[in-house]
Amino acid sequence: xxxxxxxxxxxxxxxxxxxxxxxxxxxxxxxxxxxxxxxxxxxxxxxxxxxxxxxxxxxxxxx
Numbered sequence: 055x056x057x058x059x060x061x062x063x064x065x066x067x068x069x070x071x072x073x074x075x076x077x078x079x080x081x082x083x084x085x086x087x088x089x090x091x092x093x094x095x096x097x098x099x100x101x102x103x104x105x106x107x108x109x110x111x112x113x114x115x116x117x
Contacts, residue, residue, distance in 0.1 A: 064087060
């Protein structure tokens with residue numbers, strides 16, 4: 055799927071959540087979208103759990 059289409063769908067979902075549910079719903083949809091994105095990247099093999107934990111701790115594995 056084209057990344058522009060994905061961005062459009064995500065933007066529309068966040069817009070609907072913000073309009074109908076308020077700011078808290080907007081933040082919840084955004085956070086769950088981020089979790090889904092990271093899980094999808096993990097399942098595809100683009101990132102590994104070690105990379106993710108190092109990123110969260112602020113370590114750089116490239117050294």
